[in-house]
Amino acid sequence: MLAHRxxxxxxxxxxxxxxxxxxxxxxxxxxxxxxxxxxxxxxVAHDSSLRRVAGRDVEVSRLTxxxxxxxxxxxxxxxxxxxxxxxxxxxxxxxIDVKVEGAVGPAVTALxxxxxxxxxxxxxxxxRRRRRLGDLVPDAVTSAGRxxxxxxxxxxxxxxxxxxxLARRRAAALQIPExxxxxxxxxxxxxxxVQRAGAEVHVxxxxxxxxxxxxxxxxxDGLVTDRADxxxxxxxxxx
Numbered sequence: 001m002l003a004h005r006x007x008x009x010x011x012x013x014x015x016x017x018x019x020x021x022x023x024x025x026x027x028x029x030x031x032x033x034x035x036x037x038x039x040x041x042x043x044v045a046h047d048s049s050l051r052r053v054a055g056r057d058v059e060v061s062r063l064t065x066x067x068x069x070x071x072x073x074x075x076x077x078x079x080x081x082x083x084x085x086x087x088x089x090x091x092x093x094x095x096i097d098v099k100v101e102g103a104v105g106p107a108v109t110a111l112x113x114x115x116x117x118x119x120x121x122x123x124x125x126x127x128r129r130r131r132r133l134g135d136l137v138p139d140a141v142t143s144a145g146r147x148x149x150x151x152x153x154x155x156x157x158x159x160x161x162x163x164x165x166l167a168r169r170r171a172a173a174l175q176i177p178e179x180x181x182x183x184x185x186x187x188x189x190x191x192x193x194v195q196r197a198g199a200e201v202h203v204x205x206x207x208x209x210x211x212x213x214x215x216x217x218x219x220x221d222g223l224v225t226d227r228a229d230x231x232x233x234x235x236x237x238x239x
Contacts, residue, residue: 001235002095003027003228004205005046012053014044015077019089026232031095031204031224034082034103041065042082042106048099061102083110086120093119095143095175095224101129108136123175130171141172143202175202175224178215191219209234 006018007025014032022030033046043060050056054071060079063071068079086094094116098107111117117139124130127144134142174194178186191201204224206212212223212234225231 001027001228001231002029002031002202002222002224004031004224004226005033006030007228008226009229011075012073012077014046014080015073015075016080016085016088017075017077019085019092022228023089023092025229026236027092027228029093029095029222030089031097032082032085033097033099034107035060035099036103036106037065037068037081038062039064040106042103042110043068044080044082044085046099061100081110082107083113086110086114086116090116093121095121095123098122098124098129098133101126104129104132104136108133111137111140121173123173143173143175144171144199171199173200173202173222175204175222178203178206178211186215186218186220188218195219195221206231 003022005013006015007021007027008018009021011017011021019030032044034042035045035048037043038061043065045060047053048059048061050058050060050071053073056071060068065081071078073079082096096107098104111120117137120140121143122130122133122137122140123143124133130142130144134140176185178184186201186203194201200221202222202224203215203220206215206223206225207227209230212225212231215223216238223231
């Protein structure tokens with residue numbers, strides 16, 4: 001179970017407080033996102049702009065890390081750097097979506113400074129970026145990007161296990177929604193094909209306990225959820 005941007009019920013998403021709340025309910029994994037500041041620091045943030053989270057029409061990349069820390073996100077929280085988040089929670093495992101090319105180098109630096117490479121999963125919608133991250137941080141694992149998911153889904157439909165293995169290209173996981181429009185991505189056959197190829201299937205974003213149970217019964221390996229408070233006891237009961 002991966003706590004999506006921490007546990008943001010009574011805390012701003014992707015903040016140290018949200019990660020602390022997730023850890024407090026027993027989450028061992030948190031999912032987060034990284035952009036880059038004007039001074040080249042990996043910033044924990046999902047959006048490229050402050051518009052949604054802070055009501056300011058300015059890009060994350062236009063502010064320094066010091067300026068971003070002073071942004072009021074609520075509950076006394078400002079933006080945190082990736083290095084700060086990894087250092088503050090040495091027992092948590094982080095799933096890190098590197099949103100932009102400019103964040104690759106700063107994210108790698110944060111991992112090196114904290115020695116956290118062996119407790120992170122690195123991902124990106126860009127397969128090229130994801131492969132670059134895997135090359136730069138060989139101790140970390142990665143999940144497939146957009147094209148890796150598409151080709152794996154197509155390959156699994158005809159049960160070409162060798163093609164599935166090729167399609168995910170060294171990816172340890174595929175992280176996908178259950179559906180894209182009317183197309184169901186997550187089926188029992190797809191899950192089995194990916195697992196036979198040596199990878200895991202993580203489904204996002206799953207917030208209803210009934211859906212969590214149904215997907216776990218289907219055999220998925222992980223759930224990305226906004227409701228870690230509900231998912232942790234559900235998964236623990238099944239274990």
